[in-house]
Amino acid sequence: MSISPKLALLEEYALVARALSAPARLMLLEQLAQGERGVEALADKTGLTIANCSQHLQQLRRAALVTSRRDGKAVIYRLTDAKTLALMDLLRIVAERNLAQVERILRGLSSGEDAPEPVSREDLAVRIAEGSVTVLDVRPADEYAAGHIPGALNMPLIEIERIIPTLDLAAEIVAYCRGPYCIYAHQAVAALRKHGLNARRLDGGLPEWREDGLPVLAGTQ
Amino acid sequence: MSISPKLALLEEYALVARALSAPARLMLLEQLAQGERGVEALADKTGLTIANCSQHLQQLRRAALVTSRRDGKAVIYRLTDAKTLALMDLLRIVAERNLAQVERILRGLSSGEDAPEPVSREDLAVRIAEGSVTVLDVRPADEYAAGHIPGALNMPLIEIERIIPTLDLAAEIVAYCRGPYCIYAHQAVAALRKHGLNARRLDGGLPEWREDGLPVLAGTQ
DNA sequence: CTATTATTCAAGTTATCGCTTGAATAATGT
DNA sequence: ACATTATTCAAGCGATAACTTGAATAATAG
Numbered sequence: 385m386s387i388s389p390k391l392a393l394l395e396e397y398a399l400v401a402r403a404l405s406a407p408a409r410l411m412l413l414e415q416l417a418q419g420e421r422g423v424e425a426l427a428d429k430t431g432l433t434i435a436n437c438s439q440h441l442q443q444l445r446r447a448a449l450v451t452s453r454r455d456g457k458a459v460i461y462r463l464t465d466a467k468t469l470a471l472m473d474l475l476r477i478v479a480e481r482n483l484a485q486v487e488r489i490l491r492g493l494s495s496g497e498d499a500p501e502p503v504s505r506e507d508l509a510v511r512i513a514e515g516s517v518t519v520l521d522v523r524p525a526d527e528y529a530a531g532h533i534p535g536a537l538n539m540p541l542i543e544i545e546r547i548i549p550t551l552d553l554a555a556e557i558v559a560y561c562r563g564p565y566c567i568y569a570h571q572a573v574a575a576l577r578k579h580g581l582n583a584r585r586l587d588g589g590l591p592e593w594r595e596d597g598l599p600v601l602a603g604t605q
Numbered sequence: 606m607s608i609s610p611k612l613a614l615l616e617e618y619a620l621v622a623r624a625l626s627a628p629a630r631l632m633l634l635e636q637l638a639q640g641e642r643g644v645e646a647l648a649d650k651t652g653l654t655i656a657n658c659s660q661h662l663q664q665l666r667r668a669a670l671v672t673s674r675r676d677g678k679a680v681i682y683r684l685t686d687a688k689t690l691a692l693m694d695l696l697r698i699v700a701e702r703n704l705a706q707v708e709r710i711l712r713g714l715s716s717g718e719d720a721p722e723p724v725s726r727e728d729l730a731v732r733i734a735e736g737s738v739t740v741l742d743v744r745p746a747d748e749y750a751a752g753h754i755p756g757a758l759n760m761p762l763i764e765i766e767r768i769i770p771t772l773d774l775a776a777e778i779v780a781y782c783r784g785p786y787c788i789y790a791h792q793a794v795a796a797l798r799k800h801g802l803n804a805r806r807l808d809g810g811l812p813e814w815r816e817d818g819l820p821v822l823a824g825t826q
Numbered sequence: 827c828t829a830t831t832a833t834t835c836a837a838g839t840t841a842t843c844g845c846t847t848g849a850a851t852a853a854t855g856t
Numbered sequence: 857a858c859a860t861t862a863t864t865c866a867a868g869c870g871a872t873a874a875c876t877t878g879a880a881t882a883a884t885a886g
Contacts, residue, residue, distance in 0.1 A: 627844075833882080837876100853863100
């Protein structure tokens with residue numbers, strides 16, 4: 385009960401928000417949205433030192449946004465449940481709806497040019513079944529290997545300029561990446577459209593696709 | 606564009622989360638969920654100094670969770686839109702689903718005894734129409750005056766022990782307050798049940814009721 | 827048991843946050 | 857213009873957070 389139960393409650397809510405209030409931790413959550421990972425892998429992907437990464441993960445765990453289990457010497461972290469993903473999504477939606485700053489950043493990516501509407505996951509599933517679309521997975525090769533949309537070609541950003549000449553100008557292309565926090569797909573679409581290709585972005589990324597119950601080709605997890 | 610657009614984006618998302626990461630600001634948002642208010646009124650309600658309150662409100666505005674307009678000498682703040690409310694709700698849900706600490710705090714309020722399920726807003730609307738329920742508004746008188754559920758009796762917590770003897774033991778009672786962040790209704794129900802009364806809590810508070818399109822008796826706004 | 831690998835803990839530094847105080851600005855009424 | 861009221865700005869202080877470094881702990885292999 386303490387002196388003020390009301391304040392104690394608000395402190396708990398604030399703890400969850402505070403866990404989401406550092407870019408480094410949002411990056412970690414984005415990685416974990418791809419699937420469970422060990423501390424070292426997360427540190428690699430995010431560029432954090434191991435110790436720092438571990439500390440951030442512990443804060444996320446205190447807020448119960450992630451949970452961990454031991455696997456031999458390694459500690460594997462994962463998102464606690466879909467609610468964590470929902471909270472990240474809503475945070476992004478509010479930020480994007482409201483902040484002109486975000487708009488400007490995203491606009492900067494596509495050089496202020498045309499920004500086509502993203503393709504819905506439902507639409508993409510239908511078009512894949514029809515075979516009427518080329519799907520690009522714009523994530524690093526190891527993440528592609530761990531799981532991807534069936535039929536998608538792995539096309540890390542670094543290689544995209546190189547392979548543009550090999551692509552069919554008439555083909556409809558859809559690019560996806562880690563999800564809404566990830567800007568790889570934005571950048572890929574901007575690059576492809578600059579070369580006159582008919583490219584669009586998938587709404588959401590692989591975690592959202594998986595969440596919708598759509599098929600994922602799983603590899604070495 | 607800067608050096609790292611990705612990091613810049615994450616900073617913006619983090620800014621929104623950081624705005625939600627202080628108990629004082631959650632209190633302000635809870636107040637604003639009741640309706641728009643001036644700085645002084647908010648400072649009074651939350652116990653913050655005027656200057657401090659103003660600073661918190663500016664942080665909320667930077668995160669675009671609230672907006673403000675001038676009305677004569679006064680600056681009136683209000684929630685930007687329903688998304689702000691949704692974000693607060695989800696934050697609370699995640700905290701309550703996950704944090705044992707929250708459970709303990711809420712349990713402490715009802716002395717660890719029976720904690721009946723809250724009544725849904727839909728159910729309450731039906732029962733009010735039937736006249737088969739007594740509705741208590743457990744908020745301060747000024748908030749009640751500004752708007753309340755039709756037929757509800759205003760019953761600030763301070764007075765509740767005093768009026769218990771006057772209540773019908775057979776009557777079904779439903780108590781509500783400001784909303785999920787507010788614990789008045791929890792406390793009221795605990796007090797009433799301790800005296801053998803058949804009391805339950807409404808799921809959500811007046812903002813949620815209003816959001817559902819249910820009728821509100823508006824007073825001096 | 828010892829060595830190895832993966833993670834966590836602990837101490838220290840710099841930067842930021844929340845709060846207070848007192849002054850500055852904005853709008854209104856006389 | 858001047859006084860009044862409501863809010864914001866600016867400076868300062870103590871507490872907290874992020875990151876680094878180096879040591880400590882856990883699990884496994886030899």
